[in-house]
Amino acid sequence: MNALLVAARAIHFGATMLVFGEIVFVASVAGVAWRRTAAASNAGLDRHSFVVCAAALAAGALSGVAWLLVEAMQMAGATIGDVIGNATVVVVLRETEFGHVFLLRALLWLALGVSLVAMRTRAPSRMRVCIAVAVAAAYLATLAGAGHAAAANGGTVRIVHIGADALHLLAAGAWLGALPPLVWCLMHAPSRSAVLRLAQRFSVLGIACVLVLIASGIVNSLFLVGSFAALFGTAYGQLLDVKLALFAAMLAIAATNRFRLTPRLASGDTSRRSLRRNAMLEIAGGVGIVGIVGALGTMVPGAHSTIRWPFALTFDVEQREIVAAFPTTYATSPVPYDVKAVARGAARYASECSRCHGVDARGNGRAAEPATKPADLALHGLHHPEGNLYWWIAHGIAGTAMPAFSPQIGDTGIWETVQYIVARASAEAARSIGPRVDDTSMARAPDFSYETQGQRQRTLAGERKPALIVLYASPRSGARLSQLASDHRLMHADLRVIAIPLPGSPSDDGDRATQTRVGADVASVYAMFAGTSGGAALAHTELLVDANGIVRARWIGLPASGADRDNEIVAASQHMPPPSRMPAGMHHGH
Amino acid sequence: MSIRRIAFACIAAVAWLASATAAAHAFLDHAVPAVGSSVHRSPQDVRLWFTEKLEPTFSRVRVVDAQGKRVDRDDSHVDATDASVLTASLQRLAPGTYRVQWRVVSVDTHVTEGDYTFEIKD
Numbered sequence A: 001m002n003a004l005l006v007a008a009r010a011i012h013f014g015a016t017m018l019v020f021g022e023i024v025f026v027a028s029v030a031g032v033a034w035r036r037t038a039a040a041s042n043a044g045l046d047r048h049s050f051v052v053c054a055a056a057l058a059a060g061a062l063s064g065v066a067w068l069l070v071e072a073m074q075m076a077g078a079t080i081g082d083v084i085g086n087a088t089v090v091v092v093l094r095e096t097e098f099g100h101v102f103l104l105r106a107l108l109w110l111a112l113g114v115s116l117v118a119m120r121t122r123a124p125s126r127m128r129v130c131i132a133v134a135v136a137a138a139y140l141a142t143l144a145g146a147g148h149a150a151a152a153n154g155g156t157v158r159i160v161h162i163g164a165d166a167l168h169l170l171a172a173g174a175w176l177g178a179l180p181p182l183v184w185c186l187m188h189a190p191s192r193s194a195v196l197r198l199a200q201r202f203s204v205l206g207i208a209c210v211l212v213l214i215a216s217g218i219v220n221s222l223f224l225v226g227s228f229a230a231l232f233g234t235a236y237g238q239l240l241d242v243k244l245a246l247f248a249a250m251l252a253i254a255a256t257n258r259f260r261l262t263p264r265l266a267s268g269d270t271s272r273r274s275l276r277r278n279a280m281l282e283i284a285g286g287v288g289i290v291g292i293v294g295a296l297g298t299m300v301p302g303a304h305s306t307i308r309w310p311f312a313l314t315f316d317v318e319q320r321e322i323v324a325a326f327p328t329t330y331a332t333s334p335v336p337y338d339v340k341a342v343a344r345g346a347a348r349y350a351s352e353c354s355r356c357h358g359v360d361a362r363g364n365g366r367a368a369e370p371a372t373k374p375a376d377l378a379l380h381g382l383h384h385p386e387g388n389l390y391w392w393i394a395h396g397i398a399g400t401a402m403p404a405f406s407p408q409i410g411d412t413g414i415w416e417t418v419q420y421i422v423a424r425a426s427a428e429a430a431r432s433i434g435p436r437v438d439d440t441s442m443a444r445a446p447d448f449s450y451e452t453q454g455q456r457q458r459t460l461a462g463e464r465k466p467a468l469i470v471l472y473a474s475p476r477s478g479a480r481l482s483q484l485a486s487d488h489r490l491m492h493a494d495l496r497v498i499a500i501p502l503p504g505s506p507s508d509d510g511d512r513a514t515q516t517r518v519g520a521d522v523a524s525v526y527a528m529f530a531g532t533s534g535g536a537a538l539a540h541t542e543l544l545v546d547a548n549g550i551v552r553a554r555w556i557g558l559p560a561s562g563a564d565r566d567n568e569i570v571a572a573s574q575h576m577p578p579p580s581r582m583p584a585g586m587h588h589g590h
Numbered sequence B: 001m002s003i004r005r006i007a008f009a010c011i012a013a014v015a016w017l018a019s020a021t022a023a024a025h026a027f028l029d030h031a032v033p034a035v036g037s038s039v040h041r042s043p044q045d046v047r048l049w050f051t052e053k054l055e056p057t058f059s060r061v062r063v064v065d066a067q068g069k070r071v072d073r074d075d076s077h078v079d080a081t082d083a084s085v086l087t088a089s090l091q092r093l094a095p096g097t098y099r100v101q102w103r104v105v106s107v108d109t110h111v112t113e114g115d116y117t118f119e120i121k122d
């Protein structure tokens, strides 16, 4: 099924590019380089290009219909019988974006057919040629509306992405699609000077296409591959690497043509055959690229799949040095960073790790050997990629006392432990944050759900808005919470106030004042974030968390003047970074 | 000087583009009731936010109780104002564990599916 989809897409892309390239080549290269040479070869070229275009349009139609049917089967989760019998295909055409693009392109297909026949039956005026080029361009560029680019969120971003994708298609079509007619011309060229002009004109077209391909390709891969690591560590990225390698090989061939063979042509050497052989090689490369494109569109792009890093080393951008790397170095946790996971990780940490790393993860457990002191996880937790933490816990650290915990602890359990370490280190990092907004903060607030009277349940991260989290255990916190709840400036600043009673909190005033209610694990996890004074936990702490879940400012203890502190809070909330587009719970402090 | 400024503008543009990666498959971003959470009152509906816009015709969510009986009102639909939100309204739920099952098609035709549970406490 998937193979059918890949094949249908590849044939459709290839056929569509071929029509466009053929028309562009005849109009811009052959037209000028050779039209005025001999009437006979002229007519031959016109016939050749008509036949190729007609065949490509037919292949495009067949593969397009196959593509539509397979997509309809996948979307509806139905068999081919259902898709045709129950008219699911019609529903897809009428109600989905893919269907709308398909219909539009069917119209363009018709228009292109008509304009080709018009060119063939009447004299190919400049007007008719221009129309054919424009329609073929539209027929090719609209393929961008049927791919990953169409799904981009946000107005400008979507336009940039679709635009880059369309340019990429047009440049690829103008280059690859022009190769078959180039070969034909090289075989039928009436004179050596005609070949020379052909080669010169074609290299201008080629260079223009290559520049556009590179620029638009970079934009596309920024969107879809997402990171350098994904380019090597995901199936999507690796297939893209193969595509890039093919592209580089084709560039090398094109450069040989331009800088070695073309000059020799001028001096009368027999390089016409070499030019033709090279064009055939480029066609082979192009077929490979189109096949890969057929597959890429059906895969999860690198930006969204788990990265498996294939090398033992990597370049650390922050430290600007080459460091050791593991297969999971760039992996992101499949377990969300929320209080449930952190609480489970904390329990596991207490039973398995604290004897060495210490109860508060400072590397001072009873069983710690002075020779190899266990790492201070409260400090290091945020300074290693979470994928490295995972790897060390799963596989141990050779030559040290750090044991491997896989397989006694399963995958999920290890990631939960990682999330606990991240939370523990975040709590530690938050200790140095004051009432001023900290732009460099890496302290991440674990996600949790809460209910407010009369509203549907919400989560800290899901809202994508800043929040003031009040951790309290003091009997005097109630008055402060009532004051926060009634301060309209906070409401106008669109700042949520979430009260979290710490374990051992004597009253539930907070609940009543702000009318928020949080689950059980929230208190025990957020107790780590409570300020301390002389080693003892403070009974009142206020944390300002930005829209991405990063702790940006912190006030410890009850305020002397609540109104003054509210001023600071409102001022700080005005300097929060905007929400990122990363999925909730996947934010990092870097 | 001006070359440096241009270089800076290029880097900024690249960074901006890179921060706005397209999802290209609809993954669950977050949900209410939240994944694995407990709620104290019977919620009126489930709302699922996805990382990408959905095809309304082919995107569905349903909710079942511990015995596998449907407890949503069979009115699953994509939100009219935000095409990346899928919702369905719920019957009055007694305390217990419920499973949310979804299958969505993103506007670039990719199918994703998944499920999660939440709990009603009294």
Ligand SMILES: [Cu+2]
Pocket: A375, A380, A384
């Ligand atoms: Cu370390």
